[in-house]
Amino acid sequence: MVANASIFGYAEGIAKGGAPRARVAAYKVCWDIGCATADIMKGFDTAIHDGVDVISVSLGGTPGPYLQDGTSISSFHAMSKGIIVVCSAGNDGPTAGSVTNVSPWVITVAASTLDREFPSYISFNNQHIKGQSLSSTVLPEKYYPMINAADAALSNDTAVDAGICLLGTLDPKKVQGKIVVCLRGSNARVQKGEAVLQSGGIGMVLANDEMSGDEIIADPHILPATHITYSDGLKLYSYLNSTKSPLGYISIPKTKINTKPSPTMAAFSSQGPNTVSFEVLKPDITAPGVNVLAAYTKTIGPIPDKFDTRRVPYIIMSGTSMSCPHISGIAALIKAVHPSWSPSRIKSAIMTSAQILDNTGSLIKDSVLNISTPYNYGSGHVAPNRAMNPGLVYDLSITDYLSYLCSFGYNSTYLKAFLGETYSCPKVPMKMEDxxxxxxxxxxxxxxxxxxxxxxxxxxxxxxxxxxxxxxxxxxxxxxxxxxxxxxxxxxxxxxxxxxxxxxxxxxxxxxxxxxxxxxxxxxxxxxxxxxxx
CATH class of the missing domain: 2.60.40.2310 (Immunoglobulin-like)
Incomplete structure (x- = not known):
């Protein structure tokens, strides 16, 4: 437990883990070139040998047949030893069918928001539009010239590339001393700020493209900046296009709690249906995965690039890699209260106790404030206290999972990869939806x-x-x-x-x-x- 944890003074408070008294064992399975299946499986084997109770897996890939998925096979081994395996759903939303880690014996976690924001306003033409930011620097309180990045392209670059503020595409003669409005696109959000700063800009407004909708994220920008929604971006671009000398001001970010509506689903959170087996609904659950305060290394800056010389012990991060450990901690707490429960009982307790209403009493919405569905959030947003005492559970044994794999078409030879020994499938296969x-x-x-x-x-x-x-x-x-x-x-x-x-x-x-x-x-x-x- 750490008092006064924050990033640049934002999100200040006491930081502690989801299961504060749990012991953590970390296994390195990823390297600069990626995460090899052999390393992932070795990590599982070592964790199983060490006798862990929960394995948290914040990684994933393209979903495919269980027999060709190292995480699926290894997590089956862990489950058979009574170990709960929790996996990220993936960050390829809002594409339908993008959810990964779809094995029925793992808990697959989507990402949703907290009731905390970091508002920073862009003011122009008597309008004040709320964005999000964790900028470590601020502008003196006055209005500054603004420019659409697409109008600041170097002569040998396109307006499209400049519009999303790719490095090296902005003309310093046009950008110098101005707030630059960049469109969200293929390059990293924070890298856009570097492009603006290198060209002499003094601030940045990051406007969502249509696909990103209303999802805005607080990033540790290296210059005064704010991130605004697609609809608000249209208003700002309209002003820039209709005004000869546009002016604007970016306010200092603040920490605001008890925001509404919350939770909402993150646009990046991968969605169902399950493309490997439709009969198993995925994801299973959603948990906080947007603007989460997390411990951080001081060997690199909050923007993992050499241009960022800042060093912080904590950072705000977003992704299903942040929501996954929330569920892992809750699973560990349930295991401590109910040490004899199987992984499937603990999974059921987490799922069946989940909430589908936000803090306004309405159904949980997605990033563009449309009603979400189980393809977004699975069973709903996790409710840890209720999960400790679920009343009823859906239990599953190793044999149940093997029968499911038999119905999926695997014979006794293939099943040996999962079980470690031969298994004879029943003569009458079970219906997968059963x-x-x-x-x-x-x-x-x-x-x-x-x-x-x-x-x-x-x-x-x-x-x-x-x-x-x-x-x-x-x-x-x-x-x-x-x-x-x-x-x-x-x-x-x-x-x-x-x-x-x-x-x-x-x-x-x-x-x-x-x-x-x-x-x-x-x-x-x-x-x-x-x-x-x-």
Whole structure:
């Protein structure tokens, strides 16, 4: 625990880990040339040998068949030893189907925002637009000339390259002493500030492109700067294009807490559906992954480039590599409270206790403030206190996962890679959608009925649970039975869910939710139903 942790005085407070009394073992599996599969698998083997309880994996790649995925095979080995494996969902959003680390035996974590911001305003023409920034330098409070970076291109560079402030594309004669407005694009956000500074600019406004929408990120810029949304960027560009001598001012960033709405999903957070197996909904959960204060090395600057000579012990970072360890810490806490629980029980507790409402009481939204779906957040935003006492869990054994792989088409020879020994598949394969997962994903939903089965295990006191169903649009959902009575801890009860639609010509996904409650516990299960033409 560290008092007065901050970056440049922003986000100041007490810093401590998600599981403060846990011991951390770190294994290096990545190098300058990347993360080799052999190194990743060796890291898993060493961690398993060392007897860890949780493995946090903030890396990933293009999703592919489980047998060709070293992380998938290694995480199965860890799971079979009772170790919880938590993985990043990836940072390739908002592209559909971009989610990675999709094995059902790992917890796959998306990224969402905190209720904390670092507002910095760009003021111009009697307008004050809020952006985000962690700039370590500030401008004296007066108005300065502004220019659209696209209008400051060197004679041998294009307006497109200059517009996104690529290094070496800006004309110092046009930029000197001005605030430069750069468009978000292919180069790093903070590198754009270097391009402006090298050309003599005194400040930068980073405006989102259309794909980035309303997601704005606080970066440790090396010059006075602020990052604004796409819609606000249109207003600023309109002013620049219609004014002969535009003027503006960038205010000093501040730390603001209890912001609303929160959480919202990060635009970069990779999304479902699961392209390896649609029957397993991914991601599983979302956690804070935007503007997170994290410990940092003093061997390099907050911008990992030689031009940044600043040194800080903490930094603000964003990515599913930041949300993943949040879930890892929570899993460790649950393991400490319930040491006998299997990885699947802990995973279920985290998923079924999650929240789908933000701090305004509305459904969680995405980066452009549209309603999010389970393809964005899985079961919802993590609720750690509720996860400690979930009431009911969806449990899975090693045999359940092996039966799932059998249905996926793997024979006993292939399964040896996962289990380390031979395994004979059942003669009658299980339906993949019947894997006792804490979410339900149904493909090929057409006129005929589809029924899936789930089993809940009581991990609390004797109680009676009643079901509530939020049906996906155009889909009828029938749950039987509607009441589950548990007379003792450890008791299991099955229920079925039948999906039916009579409409034709439908396409795309539909989403819903099943909630079991005894008045104290809320056990939520997201539904994804995909319409594909027969």
């Amino acid at each position: 894997l006792n997962y804490p979410s339900i994903s149904v493909p090929h939903l057409v006129k005929s009925n589809i029924t899936v089965t789930r089993t809940l295990t009581n991990v609390g006191r004797p109680s009676t649970y009643k079901v509530a169903v939020m049906e996906p649009k155009d889909v009828s959902v029938t749950v039987k039975p509607t009441v589950l009575k548990f007379s003792k801890k450890g008791q299991k009860q099955k229920y079925t869910v039948t999906f039916e639609t009579t409409k034709k010509g439908l396409e795309g996904p539909r989403f819903g939710r099943i909630v079991w409650s005894d008045g104290k516990h809320i056990v939520g299960t997201p539904i994804a139903a995909e319409f594909l033409q027969p």
